[in-house]
Amino acid sequence: MPRVWVWTGHMWSERIQFALEHYGDRITDVSIFGWSVSATGDLTETFDPNLLDHYRQQWPHIRFWGCFRNMDDPDDGPRAIFDALRDSAAARRNLADEVEAMFDTYPWLHGVDIDLESGGDDRPEESELIFQHVADRAHSLGRQVGAALPPLTATGSVGGENWVRYRQLGEMLDVVEIMSYDFSWSGSAPGPISPGFWMEEVYSWVASQVDPAKVYMGVPLYAYFWRIHDYPSNLGQTWRGLSGTYYSFMQQFNGITPWYSDDQHPDIAWVAYRDPSSRSLWGFLHAYDWMEPSSYAEAFGTVTDTYQGREYLTRYGLPAGSPQWSVTDNSAGEARVEYPIVAEPAIDIHGDQVEPYNGFTLTAEVLKRDPVAATIIDDYATSDQQLDAIYTQPDGAWETFEVTDAYRQYRGSGTLEFNNGFGDQALYVMGRFQFAAPGTMAVYSRGITAELRDDGRLRLLRGSTVLDTTWVPARATGAAPQSAQAVLALRVRDGSARVYLSAAETSIPLVLEAETTPPGGPTGYDAGTEVWLDHIYLGDGWWYQPREAFEVTIGGETELMGRIDREGVEWDDSNRFRPTSDVDEPDTREEATALDWVYEHWQGIPITAGEETAMRVTPVDHDTWLGRLIIFDREVGIIAYCNDGQAVAHWRARADHDWGLQGIALWSLGQEDVRLWDTLEGGELSGATKRLEE
Numbered sequence: 001m002p003r004v005w006v007w008t009g010h011m012w013s014e015r016i017q018f019a020l021e022h023y024g025d026r027i028t029d030v031s032i033f034g035w036s037v038s039a040t041g042d043l044t045e046t047f048d049p050n051l052l053d054h055y056r057q058q059w060p061h062i063r064f065w066g067c068f069r070n071m072d073d074p075d076d077g078p079r080a081i082f083d084a085l086r087d088s089a090a091a092r093r094n095l096a097d098e099v100e101a102m103f104d105t106y107p108w109l110h111g112v113d114i115d116l117e118s119g120g121d122d123r124p125e126e127s128e129l130i131f132q133h134v135a136d137r138a139h140s141l142g143r144q145v146g147a148a149l150p151p152l153t154a155t156g157s158v159g160g161e162n163w164v165r166y167r168q169l170g171e172m173l174d175v176v177e178i179m180s181y182d183f184s185w186s187g188s189a190p191g192p193i194s195p196g197f198w199m200e201e202v203y204s205w206v207a208s209q210v211d212p213a214k215v216y217m218g219v220p221l222y223a224y225f226w227r228i229h230d231y232p233s234n235l236g237q238t239w240r241g242l243s244g245t246y247y248s249f250m251q252q253f254n255g256i257t258p259w260y261s262d263d264q265h266p267d268i269a270w271v272a273y274r275d276p277s278s279r280s281l282w283g284f285l286h287a288y289d290w291m292e293p294s295s296y297a298e299a300f301g302t303v304t305d306t307y308q309g310r311e312y313l314t315r316y317g318l319p320a321g322s323p324q325w326s327v328t329d330n331s332a333g334e335a336r337v338e339y340p341i342v343a344e345p346a347i348d349i350h351g352d353q354v355e356p357y358n359g360f361t362l363t364a365e366v367l368k369r370d371p372v373a374a375t376i377i378d379d380y381a382t383s384d385q386q387l388d389a390i391y392t393q394p395d396g397a398w399e400t401f402e403v404t405d406a407y408r409q410y411r412g413s414g415t416l417e418f419n420n421g422f423g424d425q426a427l428y429v430m431g432r433f434q435f436a437a438p439g440t441m442a443v444y445s446r447g448i449t450a451e452l453r454d455d456g457r458l459r460l461l462r463g464s465t466v467l468d469t470t471w472v473p474a475r476a477t478g479a480a481p482q483s484a485q486a487v488l489a490l491r492v493r494d495g496s497a498r499v500y501l502s503a504a505e506t507s508i509p510l511v512l513e514a515e516t517t518p519p520g521g522p523t524g525y526d527a528g529t530e531v532w533l534d535h536i537y538l539g540d541g542w543w544y545q546p547r548e549a550f551e552v553t554i555g556g557e558t559e560l561m562g563r564i565d566r567e568g569v570e571w572d573d574s575n576r577f578r579p580t581s582d583v584d585e586p587d588t589r590e591e592a593t594a595l596d597w598v599y600e601h602w603q604g605i606p607i608t609a610g611e612e613t614a615m616r617v618t619p620v621d622h623d624t625w626l627g628r629l630i631i632f633d634r635e636v637g638i639i640a641y642c643n644d645g646q647a648v649a650h651w652r653a654r655a656d657h658d659w660g661l662q663g664i665a666l667w668s669l670g671q672e673d674v675r676l677w678d679t680l681e682g683g684e685l686s687g688a689t690k691r692l693e694e
Helices: 014-026 049-058 078-087 089-105 124-140 166-172 196-209 246-253 384-390 645-657 676-680 687-693
Strands: 003-008 029-037 043-045 063-069 111-115 144-149 175-178 215-220 223-227 241-244 281-285 287-291 298-300 303-307 310-314 336-341 360-367 369-379 396-404 407-418 427-435 440-445 448-453 457-462 465-471 486-493 496-502 510-515 523-547 550-554 557-561 569-571 577-579 598-603 613-618 625-633 638-642 663-667
Touching: 003 014, 014 049, 014 676, 029 049, 029 089, 043 089, 049 063, 063 089, 063 144, 078 089, 078 124, 089 111, 089 124, 111 124, 111 175, 124 144, 124 166, 144 166, 166 175, 166 196, 175 196, 196 215, 196 645, 215 645, 223 246, 246 281, 246 638, 281 287, 287 336, 336 625, 360 550, 369 384, 384 396, 396 523, 427 440, 440 486, 448 486, 448 496, 457 496, 457 510, 465 510, 486 523, 557 598, 613 625, 645 663, 645 676
Parallel strands: 003 029, 003 663, 029 063, 063 111, 111 144, 144 175, 175 215, 215 663
Antiparallel strands: 029 043, 223 241, 223 638, 281 638, 287 625, 298 336, 303 310, 310 625, 336 613, 360 598, 360 625, 369 523, 396 407, 407 523, 427 486, 427 523, 440 448, 440 523, 448 457, 457 465, 486 496, 496 510, 523 577, 550 557, 550 613, 569 577
């Protein structure tokens, strides 16, 4: 059977002791959070391991590990401690000595467990020296070494922990526990704590880098509650979310512990669902109706789809203007979606029919994007016909290459120019590409060029004169299609030039800029080596199309939702705006565009409980994703996610059968549904309740 790893010592509650006492036969490894490490490598005991003596005697099969971490020092933060250990050979030697002293004091420890976090995105070699020093000393003493490592996929870490190299660490360690939880957390958008798509990506990558027999899959035992009926600033909070145990989740959904303990808010039990991807429980609290994006009665000019297990509705922009080379009118036109809503009264835990005492709030899930230059051409390497119609190749050799039925690239080298002069029009030109071989790739307009070399040199030029240079991360050459891509963009106005660079189009930050007068010339691309282009975008250099807002109409009242406040801009009658001075678009606003779902609210919507009302949604901006629409109590509305015993059992089975892992690592003991332990043994869910009663 797969092994079961737990952590304890950071807390020491009656519930933890109960689990160890009654279910130790189902636990194989206990990592003791008993030590903190300092910048000099000293270990300070933070928990008395002798408190576990009774359980060691009761369950002699359990392997106990002494765990140290860099999270508890009152003077130095975790990153400072991590850096100090990376920088100092003396500190690493001292740490190895301290680990040996730990084994001398507690000779019953099976091994040492390393928990170093907040290491940042760099310095993998120096980080590995810490692990190697500890591993060498422990192995010389006949002990094993484990480490709790951040979760990474093939594309990296979602939490900024790219110092981790699984292959190298896996070779020196006996055990690795992957902390694959908190994908969604208090400060993120609500969602499964360990979503299924992400777990699959993480463990497919881990298993390709580390012997699966060394790997424990991290699984959460706890819940998160996000208050999403109002903006955090109005609630006096920085984040929407807070964590809780399984039992806090259960009590909330049974109406036993309501969010508000007063006479105005009803005590209601609510329905919990099971997420099909993560298998976790989830549900809304104080919600009286909710709609998935596809739950409409009528839709025109919009599409619905699913991404990472979430439905969304959007309106796509047009790929070109009419006539050709004009700026596209991407206003909403007749696009709309109609939803029927019924905020039904609920039955409280006393059997009475209840509704909010102060009305309802409409909360909408929205995925916003940075504004884009008003579209002239938006081309995803469509076809040979498009290549011939839109572009010329004065000094180039380009052709369309079909990678799959749904994905194509323009492959070639030399120049690829738009078949239009544009005169002195301000333009924004962007290309998403990858290097098939070492060399350069450039975008140019009106005599101004942004040039990227595969080794990371980025230059801004006027003709042959270099205006500015910087270095960015190098790009791999010859990678598989859609790998190691770069997004390079250039904005040219009459007195300025700006260069933008990113690895993806979700956000393309400004990297170089200069005040300059463009001498004039064509607009296009120039590859000094073979390059694969899969997205070409040409837009106006001044006018922007926002991708953030939508209108909602209920009972004859209309509310614009999601619009970001801007200063120093003017709007036209096609829902476009432009700065009134030569500044970059982010300089017109204080609010950043999140790369995650956000929540917009219309408080006091004009509806009556129990009556069906029509709601019209107009997608004012294109490429704005609309998620679920929820009718909450105006005073409180919550979404919660929690892992229960069935979810844990699901992932233990997948850890074993899909990847052949050693077992699961549960964070953290004492937060779980106690019925978990009978579930893992294949027993009845009621078994734990019977034990408690006994």
